[in-house]
Amino acid sequence: MGEPRTEVFESTALASLHTDIEHDSAAIKTPDEDKSSDPDVVDFERDDPANPRNWSTGKKSFNLTVVSLITLLSPTTSTVSSPISPAIMKHFNTTNEMVGAFVTTVFLLGYVFGPCIIAPMSEMYGRAILYKVCIVLFIVFNVACALAPSMGTLIIFRLLAGIMGSCPITLGAGSVADMTTAEKRAGAMSGYVIGTILGPSLGPIIGGYVSPDKGWRWAFWLMAILLGAIAIPVMLLAESYPYVILKRKTEKLRSETGNMHLRSALDTGKTPRQLFAFSIWRPLKMLMSPIVFLLSLYCALVYTFLYLCFTTFPVLLNDEYRFGSGPSGLATLGLGVGSILGLFISGGSSDKISKYLTKKHGGEAKPEYRLPVLIIGAFFTPIGLFWYGWTAYYHTHWILPIIGTGFIGAGMLIAFMATTMYVVDAFTMYAASVTASNAIFRCLFAALIPLAGPSMYTKLGYGWGNSLLGFLGVAFIPVPVIFYRYGERIRKSKMFNVEF
Incomplete structure (x- = not known):
């Protein structure tokens, strides 16, 4: 138990879509730092196994690897349509090159709109549930792209796929920060960043080699298959967001002790509606x-x-x-x-x-x-x-x-x-x-x-x-x-x- 301490951590460019509460709570203090005497404040105890920083090396490595793989596949999907756009245009009988390019770039509009929903939701319900829900919908919308009957529906499904694919870009670096201290974060963050760097370059290779033999639809089928394979370990991801972990711990202690005055050390006092609005508007004001x-x-x-x-x-x-x-x-x-x-x-x-x-x-x-x-x-x-x-x-x-x-x-x-x-x-x-x-x-x-x-x-x-x-x-x-x-x-x- 104790008051929360805010620690500013080195963020990479790809930690860009987190909310401030995620940033502040990603660095949880050890119990001997500024420990409060308030018995109603619930915090992590020393060597608390619920604290992601205290997870075993194997558990951390599993979670970090899975998050990095999802993050690799998301930008890969963003550019997989680039080399097959001529085939898509021919199939749907269009010569408008702007429309052909939009099939690729519309995915990025999902990266714009997705975080506005995903980041606030993660504050209320945690990261793990968002990863699981989004990976399933990501697969669904890639399958929908493969089955699209028209150019218009293909563009709509690409947008929806981009929204779901923005989840690891939104939450990934925060997940890395949850499990690593500032001194050890660089190595883990580098592994995460490498995936986001290589992804956009891998997409055209996949699309370019699959399309001539199997047709352009198979580029989306292949991405759906790869995402389906990674979805299995995604379902095993543990919650790493300290704010939600302490919230659940507080609710459990209230139930066990009957003390309704207990509160999480990371409780901001904001209602879910206030947190949602807070997360959306501050980036625009900045x-x-x-x-x-x-x-x-x-x-x-x-x-x-x-x-x-x-x-x-x-x-x-x-x-x-x-x-x-x-x-x-x-x-x-x-x-x-x-x-x-x-x-x-x-x-x-x-x-x-x-x-x-x-x-x-x-x-x-x-x-x-x-x-x-x-x-x-x-x-x-x-x-x-x-x-x-x-x-x-x-x-x-x-x-x-x-x-x-x-x-x-x-x-x-x-x-x-x-x-x-x-x-x-x-x-x-x-x-x-x-x-x-x-x-x-x-x-x-x-x-x-x-x-x-x-x-x-x-x-x-x-x-x-x-x-x-x-x-x-x-x-x-x-x-x-x-x-x-x-x-x-x-x-x-x-x-x-x-x-x-």
Whole structure:
């Protein structure tokens, strides 16, 4: 028993859709820290087996592995339709390339709307039940995609699949934080992040190689089968959300002792309706901050560039390089390899640079010390866009455009990692909401803007079309420089102080 202690933990870009209560309660104190004498406060006892931090290594590993696998399959499903969009268009007798691209990007609209429902529900009922319900519905909607009788129904089922698929993206990093201490969290979080990085690159490979032999519907059937296989261990997941565990423990003790004054150490005093509203609106309010808005806009643009690549690769590689759908999907590995490179660059240098600058400037750690990595990474994206665009325009060897996309993938990952670490440090009390703002913004952009990709490339060509995007990337290079020099002043300025 005791009062809860709030601990700010290092969040990754993919911890972006948690609610603040999840962030605050993910770090449960040990009983000897600020222990309250109030006998009516129910908390974890020392070495309490109900505390996810005290689970056995085997139990933790099982839960973390299952969550990571679901998280891998969700973004894989998001892009599985990319290389088969021409076959889908032909089957439904449409030549509208915007509609063909929307079959892929509409999944991301599910990533926008899903967390608004899933995150508040998880606060009331826990993570485990949401994983179980969503995986079943995820399978159902993928089967529905495989059986879709029209383009319209296919798009609707893809949207619903995206909503269900957003569950591990919403809750996954919180699950990692539930079971690991800050000192040991990096390794577990890296395993979780790797899945989210590789997923978007694996989807086109699966779709590209399955479609020619079995037809485009089998890409969705295969995803449903893979999800069905992982659904079995998902049903064995244990609840790891401390807020819900303590709530259940409190209810049990009330029943056993008859003491109705008992309350959970993590009880916020909010009604379910208040928690639901609280979770939905705060991320939107945080976009009013110039720091959050500009960095979220930058991440949204970079993420949009990524999905522009996914939606235009089939046309480029099939028409210009005469690739089949299989090799066309395999070409997206350039983005995956670049993303992994960006993960190593960001993860390997961010803490070192921050510690160096902290020591250099008198020992006071500041969020702005996370931004030098972003300044470096900001050059990767425009370099990749120019490289990809002009090598494709001049029909150079196919490996050169793919290398260019590797730079785009590296720039994307560095942007996500660096901006997330910065905003988590800068807005510690609202870390989960601020990263949610970032995610909602970027998924909305990535779902809609790539729809204009085919017509843009038709008018401008790959050279000038990608150059236009590259110039947008260049325009954002000064943003991390400005925030590095003046970010602290902006954060503390009354003019830009937004009440959250």
